[in-house]
Amino acid sequence: MEALGTIISTPETPNTLEFHFVIKEGKVHKGQFVQVPSSEGPVLGTISEIYRANRYFERAESVAEYSKLGIISSNFPVSEWEYMVARVRVHGIISQNFLTRSSIPAKCGSEVLKAEDEQLKKFLHIDEKGLHVGTLLHHTMQIKLHLSKLFQKHLAILAMSGSGKSYLAGVLMEELLERDSSLGRMAIIAIDNHGEYVGFKDSAYRKQVNVLEGKKIKIGLRHLNASHLSSWSNMSAVARRALDLHLSSLKKKAKEGGEPPSLDDLIKSIQNDETLNKKENVRGPLLSALGDLAYMRLIAKSDSINSSIISPGTLTVIDLSSIDDLRKKQMIVAYYGRKFFRQRKKGAIPPYVMLVEEAHNFCRERAEKSMALSKPIIETIAREGRKFGASLCLISQRPVHLSTTALSQCNSNIILRVTNPFDLKHIGESCEGIDSTTLNSITSLRVGEALIIGEAVGVPVFVNVRKRKSKTAVRGESLEQIAKEFEEKNKIKEDEIEAFL
Ligand SMILES: Nc1ncnc2c1ncn2[C@@H]1O[C@H](COP(=O)(O)OP(=O)(O)OP(=O)(O)O)[C@@H](O)[C@H]1O
Ligand SMILES: [Mg+2]
Structure with a gap:
């Protein structure tokens, strides 16, 4: 030797x-x-x-x-x-x-x-049939992570912007999609803030992929109650009681054979309620809160996502890139996150990994109440998910803003390049088993190099992330490339107009 x-x-x-x-x-x-x-x-x-x-x-x-x-x-x-x-x-x-x-x-x-x-x-817990994420840096050994060790508890992928978090998440998704059913397959639900995983629909995995466009996602009013609605908009306790009465009565009518209620029906019902005539200080703000919700165009008669699409070995991309309003994005994550978790507890859907891009936006450590709509469900899954086979993969470029409750439940961490001293300090404090020299090495990692720490591996390991097999994200293109494409597209449009005239 x-x-x-x-x-x-x-x-x-x-x-x-x-x-x-x-x-x-x-x-x-x-x-x-x-x-x-x-x-x-x-x-x-x-x-x-x-x-x-x-x-x-x-x-x-x-x-x-x-x-x-x-x-x-x-x-x-x-x-x-x-x-x-x-x-x-x-x-x-x-x-x-x-x-x-x-x-x-x-x-x-x-x-x-x-x-x-x-x-x-x-001792690195390498599983020959596990998820192949890359090669051990300075060695030839392939790092194949054991599925349970990686996802039984949760995973956090942390790094500064542009260091390869989404790329690595894409690698993990490919591995999960390629997994043989005899080995036990999980479903993947990706909360995709920038449409980075939409490309899976054009890849060899297309048959296993569902892409749900954010603007078309709806939440059925019949599945909501007054407490949901009041947590999504500001209303007094009296207004909430009035809302509860109206919503319950509309839902009862629907059960007796009527149509499921819409938000418009609810608003009309409150407008026509004579008992509120003398309580304009209740009705006014309540209608205004419901008006704000209606403006979002998110609440409809029925849910647009059926849990049956969450099946083993599939990827469901919830593409939120077309939505600008962060509160609306949080409402979608809050509602469907809770729905899927409930279904999982009942055994109606398979074990799943919910991957949350920009997790600091969905589960912020210090967030105002109105901006912490999806935080409770993410923290609940972080605390209880492992008992039910519901895992989180939290991806963030600002770990310092990510909920410590959620982060501390991530027993495995994959860290790519980080240079911000506050984020480094936070990573050092929240990841068990990371010493100061390992922590300092994080600043010198190159794109495509990652540090894996925690339960997934016995000791911290540096890995060269493998190349992706499927198409990478559009956002990963260089600025020159995007600028060139923009000009080319505009040129084609101008030529078309000219030809038309
Ligand atoms: N292992 C790798 N091999 C080759 N190229 C990579 C690798 N990892 C990342 N890249 C490239 O680096 C660029 C940035 O990667 P990526 O989009 O994954 O970063 P990110 O950390 O998700 O950034 P952001 O925080 O902005 O979302 C992309 O062009 C991607 O193709
Ligand atoms: Mg990314």
Whole structure:
């Protein structure tokens, strides 16, 4: 086996958590896994940093003096005394299928070896039939995540804008869609703020994909009660009671054989209520609140999404890109999120992953009540979902604004490049098992490189995300490309007008 170097003694290392080794020739990389044979078994660690050491440059005063005279390199064999040293964070001892805590530090002078794929597979929980997200950085091993370990509890994908969150989510979706039914398949529901997953409809997976256009999504009034409506618009307790009476009576009539009520019916019923004639201070604001809801064009006689489309191995894209009003988007997520969760509890729909793009907009840590419409259901699924096979995949470029209740329930995290210090600090605090050197490495990740932490993998791993098989998002195109397409489109229009005239 190839030796990478030899363990050296520094004032504090080797200890049970860390050792340093001087690098032999050849390449070693930050994030690479290494092993050291020991009496307890192979000690496994990750290279957390690489630095140069040179005794000729240790003392500031001598370096300053010699460099004034310009005689360092000409008079001393400085390059012969230059070493590359790697710092290694110890994970533990590899024994059978798991890691045990090391109780004795690795020995000075021991040879440091490359960790073998077979060893890594055991404790990284690699499942040959799992979800293939990419390759372990600086190794050749494919990272195939165990479905239950990834989704039994929830997943958060966090990174700054443009670092590849949606791309990675697309990879995960492809894996879920390709999964064989004999292995157990989940359904995917994607809350797609920017229409980034609509492209799945034109891909090889098209038969498994439903795209629901935001503007056409409706919520059936007959499934709502006064408390739903009052949580979506501002109304007093008295107004809510009046609303409750009218709505219940309309629903009762519908049950007795009439048409399901519409929001217009409800508004008319309140307008015609003579008992409210003397209570204009109740009726006025109530009608105005209902008028605001009607303006949104979201509430209709019946639901437009039938839960039966949520079936195993399918992707349902709720494309909210055509809606500008965040409250309307939140209402859709609040209503259908609750509906699907209820259906799942009853066993009417299969286990599912609800993927929420821009999760900080749907489940904000500090949100005014009027802007926290979908937060309760997301937090409920975060807390209770795992008992019922309802998982969340929360995607956010501003983790600092994401609900800590929801984030703390995400037992696996995939982090791509983040440079904002507030977000980094927040990630460090909310992800278990992330140390400061790993956290700092996040700032230097390139597009397509990710850090996976938590239950899905035994120890934090850096991964090169695999290429997507299906079409990528339109929004991923470069600005030049979008600008060119815009001009070309306009040119065609102008030519057509000219030809017509
Ligand atoms: N693993 C990868 N391999 C190749 N290209 C990638 C990879 N990951 C991301 N990209 C490219 O990088 C660009 C940005 O990716 P993406 O849209 O997924 O970022 P994002 O984090 O979702 O950004 P935003 O926060 O703005 O939604 C896209 O052009 C995408 O094709
Ligand atoms: Mg995105």
